[in-house]
Amino acid sequence: MANIACFVERYTVSRAEELTALVNFKLAAHQMGHELEYVFRKDLAKIPSYDALFIRSLTDPLNAAYVAARTAELHGMKVIDDPDSIIICCDKINMYMHLMRARVPIPDTRFIGKSELDTTAMAQLFEELGAPLVLKAPHTSFSMHVDKVESVAAFQEVARKYFRRADEIVVQRFVPSRFDWRVTTLNGEVLFVCRYVMPGDSWKIQRNDNGHIIWAKIEAVDPATVDPRLLEVGLKAANAIGKGLYGVDIKEVDGDYVVIEVNDNPNIDAGGEDASSPEVYGRIIRYLAGE
Amino acid sequence: MFLRLNGLVWLLGREKWSPQENGSAFVNILGDYRFMSEGHYGSVEAENAGVKVYPTIKESLDAYIVPLCMERASSAGIPVPEYYISNDLFEPPCIVYPINPFMKKHSVVYKSGHVKRIAKSMTRNFKYAICVQKITEEMAIREYKCVMGNTTCDEVQDIASKVWDLFHLPLCNLRVIENGKIMLSAIEPCPLQGLGSRELKLLRKANEWQI
Numbered sequence: 349m350a351n352i353a354c355f356v357e358r359y360t361v362s363r364a365e366e367l368t369a370l371v372n373f374k375l376a377a378h379q380m381g382h383e384l385e386y387v388f389r390k391d392l393a394k395i396p397s398y399d400a401l402f403i404r405s406l407t408d409p410l411n412a413a414y415v416a417a418r419t420a421e422l423h424g425m426k427v428i429d430d431p432d433s434i435i436i437c438c439d440k441i442n443m444y445m446h447l448m449r450a451r452v453p454i455p456d457t458r459f460i461g462k463s464e465l466d467t468t469a470m471a472q473l474f475e476e477l478g479a480p481l482v483l484k485a486p487h488t489s490f491s492m493h494v495d496k497v498e499s500v501a502a503f504q505e506v507a508r509k510y511f512r513r514a515d516e517i518v519v520q521r522f523v524p525s526r527f528d529w530r531v532t533t534l535n536g537e538v539l540f541v542c543r544y545v546m547p548g549d550s551w552k553i554q555r556n557d558n559g560h561i562i563w564a565k566i567e568a569v570d571p572a573t574v575d576p577r578l579l580e581v582g583l584k585a586a587n588a589i590g591k592g593l594y595g596v597d598i599k600e601v602d603g604d605y606v607v608i609e610v611n612d613n614p615n616i617d618a619g620g621e622d623a624s625s626p627e628v629y630g631r632i633i634r635y636l637a638g639e
Numbered sequence: 640m641f642l643r644l645n646g647l648v649w650l651l652g653r654e655k656w657s658p659q660e661n662g663s664a665f666v667n668i669l670g671d672y673r674f675m676s677e678g679h680y681g682s683v684e685a686e687n688a689g690v691k692v693y694p695t696i697k698e699s700l701d702a703y704i705v706p707l708c709m710e711r712a713s714s715a716g717i718p719v720p721e722y723y724i725s726n727d728l729f730e731p732p733c734i735v736y737p738i739n740p741f742m743k744k745h746s747v748v749y750k751s752g753h754v755k756r757i758a759k760s761m762t763r764n765f766k767y768a769i770c771v772q773k774i775t776e777e778m779a780i781r782e783y784k785c786v787m788g789n790t791t792c793d794e795v796q797d798i799a800s801k802v803w804d805l806f807h808l809p810l811c812n813l814r815v816i817e818n819g820k821i822m823l824s825a826i827e828p829c830p831l832q833g834l835g836s837r838e839l840k841l842l843r844k845a846n847e848w849q850i
């Protein structure tokens with residue numbers, strides 16, 4: 349029997365779908381003869397007493413979830429998300445470098461440093477990659493800190509904002525689509541597939557209507573029914589990062605697939621991403637239990 | 640940009656690596672390796688090119704994130720103060736370090752009247768974690784610059800060399816707590832341009848030692 353800790357931070361769990369998913373993990377563990385306990389920040393010192401750690405909290409190398417992950421790793425525990433995956437996925441520059449090195453198809457991408465940014469460089473980027481351009485801060489998540497710019501002036505304004513926390517940013521060719529594929533993988537295998545359909549006319553998975561956030565509609569898809577090339581691209585991207593749990597966002601462009609990003613700590617909402625793959629909870633528990 | 644001196648390569652900025660650099664060891668001497676800083680990207684570039692670099696990204700995170708630093712340091716025999724993680728009020732006197740992406744500065748709290756304001760500010764309204772180190776009022780808090788495990792103060796030399804062995808930060812600031820015994824409180828950035836002449840001499844000596 350494995351004793352699994354599930355690290356949760358209260359401020360990152362607010363919706364019923366997230367809470368139900370957490371309960372589903374506990375139930376799956378129980379049904380398989382294991383124990384899953386929720387641990388919170390105050391319990392960080394207790395982490396080494398468990399056999400494995402599962403993080404269901406916002407990851408960032410500078411927050412408590414990373415402390416939990418690294419503590420578990422230092423004590424030889426199996427951990428999702430492992431510290432290396434957090435380090436790579438939470439820094440889009442590092443993440444795209446890994447994808448480039450593995451020759452994963454991605455939109456044309458450049459990195460620009462704070463000291464390199466001038467109007468000539470920006471004009472050059474518009475010339476090379478076309479307009480509009482997509483700018484991303486390295487720590488982007490849930491479509492935040494991602495903007496589309498049409499002019500040098502807008503580029504400058506957005507870049508200045510992103511440079512407050514990072515010394516480099518990502519500049520990418522804009523790839524329009526009505527939905528993103530999400531291929532979620534664990535240990536080099538596909539766990540489930542879904543589509544995130546952009547809300548209304550938004551180009552991102554979330555739309556802000558006067559402060560009210562509307563999220564993409566989740567359409568779960570049976571992995572057996574999708575183009576095998578989609579799964580191949582998803583796995584190739586995931587394997588470029590590591591052997592953890594990843595959500596690979598992919599756009600379909602004229603029958604080809606380009607990876608937009610690889611996320612650690614991917615979303616698993618009850619009744620959302622799991623709708624066509626209810627066995628996902630058991631598969632993750634089995635991995636953590638070392639079965 | 641990097642300089643090649645006596646077989647070691649001193650990394651002074653983000654570099655586009657070429658295959659012939661493989662096999663070399665690169666010493667990132669930007670001094671500030673904080674996540675998403677220029678120094679961080681120097682190591683990111685090197686790691687992605689498959690070349691050995693000091694420090695790795697993981698080493699710099701282990702060093703700068705105080706509870707991880709405490710855990711690793713105490714396992715390596717470096718004295719550290721008693722500490723705990725919280726996002727609530729704490730008991731003074733203590734040193735409080737933020738654990739969130741938005742704050743960098745620590746606070747030293749002696750008076751209980753200051754606790755609520757500082758706790759609220761450092762946790763961003765009790766949302767994020769903090770690492771609290773217990774101190775006493777008699778303890779002195781001092782900082783020393785370290786260059787590849789060497790420092791200009793003999794009393795902290797042992798800690799400085801152990802910190803280098805553990806984290807491989809070529810340049811760093813050690814914050815220590817002194818009360819007869821010296822304990823490591825935190826490791827912080829030490830930008831290259833902030834080095835004085837005595838530390839620059841240490842850098843030159845470290846390079847000679849490496850030949």
